[in-house]
Amino acid sequence: MLTDRFLRDRRGVSLEAGERARLEAAISTTSTVESRKIIARAGEWLDQSTLLVEGIMSRYLDDRDGLRQLVAIHLPGDFVDLHAYPLKHLDHDVGTMTPATIAIVPHVELDAITEEMPELTRKLWFATLLDAAIHRAWLFRLGRLDAIGRVAHFFCETNVRLQSAGLSDGRQFTLGLTQADVAEICGLTTVHVNRVVRHLREEGLCTFRNGKVEILDAAKLARRGQFDPAYLYIDDPASPPPPDQRPRR
Amino acid sequence: MLTDRFLRDRRGVSLEAGERARLEAAISTTSTVESRKIIARAGEWLDQSTLLVEGIMSRYLDDRDGLRQLVAIHLPGDFVDLHAYPLKHLDHDVGTMTPATIAIVPHVELDAITEEMPELTRKLWFATLLDAAIHRAWLFRLGRLDAIGRVAHFFCETNVRLQSAGLSDGRQFTLGLTQADVAEICGLTTVHVNRVVRHLREEGLCTFRNGKVEILDAAKLARRGQFDPAYLYIDDPASPPPPDQRPRR
DNA sequence: GCATGCGATTAACCTCGATCATGACGATTC
DNA sequence: GAATCGTCATGATCGAGGTTAATCGCATGC
Numbered sequence: 001m002l003t004d005r006f007l008r009d010r011r012g013v014s015l016e017a018g019e020r021a022r023l024e025a026a027i028s029t030t031s032t033v034e035s036r037k038i039i040a041r042a043g044e045w046l047d048q049s050t051l052l053v054e055g056i057m058s059r060y061l062d063d064r065d066g067l068r069q070l071v072a073i074h075l076p077g078d079f080v081d082l083h084a085y086p087l088k089h090l091d092h093d094v095g096t097m098t099p100a101t102i103a104i105v106p107h108v109e110l111d112a113i114t115e116e117m118p119e120l121t122r123k124l125w126f127a128t129l130l131d132a133a134i135h136r137a138w139l140f141r142l143g144r145l146d147a148i149g150r151v152a153h154f155f156c157e158t159n160v161r162l163q164s165a166g167l168s169d170g171r172q173f174t175l176g177l178t179q180a181d182v183a184e185i186c187g188l189t190t191v192h193v194n195r196v197v198r199h200l201r202e203e204g205l206c207t208f209r210n211g212k213v214e215i216l217d218a219a220k221l222a223r224r225g226q227f228d229p230a231y232l233y234i235d236d237p238a239s240p241p242p243p244d245q246r247p248r249r
Numbered sequence: 250m251l252t253d254r255f256l257r258d259r260r261g262v263s264l265e266a267g268e269r270a271r272l273e274a275a276i277s278t279t280s281t282v283e284s285r286k287i288i289a290r291a292g293e294w295l296d297q298s299t300l301l302v303e304g305i306m307s308r309y310l311d312d313r314d315g316l317r318q319l320v321a322i323h324l325p326g327d328f329v330d331l332h333a334y335p336l337k338h339l340d341h342d343v344g345t346m347t348p349a350t351i352a353i354v355p356h357v358e359l360d361a362i363t364e365e366m367p368e369l370t371r372k373l374w375f376a377t378l379l380d381a382a383i384h385r386a387w388l389f390r391l392g393r394l395d396a397i398g399r400v401a402h403f404f405c406e407t408n409v410r411l412q413s414a415g416l417s418d419g420r421q422f423t424l425g426l427t428q429a430d431v432a433e434i435c436g437l438t439t440v441h442v443n444r445v446v447r448h449l450r451e452e453g454l455c456t457f458r459n460g461k462v463e464i465l466d467a468a469k470l471a472r473r474g475q476f477d478p479a480y481l482y483i484d485d486p487a488s489p490p491p492p493d494q495r496p497r498r
Numbered sequence: 499g500c501a502t503g504c505g506a507t508t509a510a511c512c513t514c515g516a517t518c519a520t521g522a523c524g525a526t527t528c
Numbered sequence: 529g530a531a532t533c534g535t536c537a538t539g540a541t542c543g544a545g546g547t548t549a550a551t552c553g554c555a556t557g558c
Contacts, residue, residue, distance in 0.1 A: 042479075061389045061393075063394075063475055069392040071388045083381065086371050086372075087382070091385060091386075114371060118364050121363060126336065129332045132378075132381035135320075136384060139318060143391050143435075144310075147515065179536070190535090192514090192516070195537090396544075427504090428507095429505080438545075441545055444507095
């Protein structure tokens with residue numbers, strides 16, 4: 001199903017079969033989009049949202065000189081601009097990074113869901129807040145890490161996210177991105193990303209060639225990028241949620 | 250009322266009287282908190298959220314060395330950790346920056362609201378996505394602006410937000426923050442924030458003394474920080490939403 | 499009266515990453 | 529086969545901002 005990867009293995013909020021079916025039924029059309037196409041522009045009024053089925057998409061802001069700062073990248077299973085449902089106007093552009101397959105969900109369908117299925121509504125709400133949590137990790141990355149740490153953190157995050165989508169084995173994965181893309185994500189220049197990539201390779205942490213990332217030493221890479229996957233809210237039987245005063249569940 | 254400033258003058262989503270009353274009724278307690286206190290820690294399980302009535306609060310992530318990166322500051326009227334309602338666990342700490350008055354809303358009340366009032370639910374959802382939009386502006390700030398631009402952008406944003414809360418006249422406002430706080434927001438050192446503040450003063454853009462900001466040249470300051478308030482979704486009869494293919498309304 | 503402490507300020511020094519430039523390699527097009 | 533373009537690679541130079549440290553102003557407390 002098109003929604004199979006949506007909220008997969010997320011702590012406590014994975015969809016029930018009925019909920020998934022309802023969401024699937026909300027899809028009006030699916031289509032393929034070529035690489036590097038703009039799907040939605042900042043300020044546009046939207047009455048539908050986009051579920052990413054295959055490929056990689058991004059959201060970004062432009063500066064005065066036309067340079068971009070990516071604020072999110074989206075992987076298969078992500079509801080790319082679900083936040084357009086309550087917001088209606090986006091504050092950024094949305095585009096593809098690679099060829100992509102997308103499914104369209106009209107907002108009128110979401111109206112129906114929010115009227116009838118409060119539990120599913122909370123899960124959709126959760127999905128948009130997961131993106132916000134990733135924004136916060138990116139803020140940490142840009143504000144507190146040096147260039148090497150930023151790239152390391154980004155690779156760690158993407159590895160975990162792709163793994164939960166079943167698209168990485170945890171050791172290597174294909175990311176259709178160039179060094180210039182990574183630069184726009186990490187707030188660096190492509191020249192410097194190139195040097196960072198070389199450094200990471202020489203230190204035996206990871207390699208990045210032809211859009212393919214290979215993790216050589218996951219622990220060291222995570223340490224270098226101060227990466228802790230807790231903010232991704234992924235179910236992992238091996239690492240239960242942190243201790244706290246939570247009632248059992 | 251305690252909720253008077255919540256979603257005030259936000260494009261198309263201000264609360265109806267009945268909705269505001271319902272939210273007001275959802276408040277269980279109010280209390281005052283002293284400055285620099287932690288309200289919630291990362292990972293904790295939460296069954297209530299906090300509406301900020303008076304004062305300034307922040308959300309932040311710690312790096313390995315104990316340095317903090319602020320990911321949000323909250324002003325009176327903000328529903329500081331409403332995102333804890335769907336998320337249950339936060340990925341960051343929440344604390345006060347100044348003495349504050351807060352109102353507590355138990356999640357069971359929000360359960361009831363989401364069951365019975367889908368329209369209000371969408372507005373609450375909107376409020377959490379507004380915070381995400383601000384996250385994105387902060388990402389732009391950290392990723393694409395230099396030190397002077399970052400501080401300029403932050404002062405512009407805060408001015409507009411405080412103005413919509415009725416706490417700034419657009420020319421000057423009191424922000425209980427130190428230069429060190431601004432450093433944690435802008436990903437800089439306090440020493441450099443000091444240099445930036447001097448520069449902004451010497452250039453006649455704004456001053457920052459004793460936690461008070463005075464805007465000397467709003468247009469120049471906005472230009473220097475590449476600030477465009479669209480992402481704050483504030484109703485402003487003087488500046489209608491950007492042109493697009495939206496059906497009339 | 500003095501001690502204490504926080505925040506602002508300023509200087510000296512140095513590093514990280516930007517900028518500018520050049521070239522290699524492979525894929526595409528004509 | 530030549531030309532073009534996107535991506536990767538690498539060197540040289542420079543400047544924005546970090547680091548360290550010293551000082552000052554001012555409030556608070558004893």
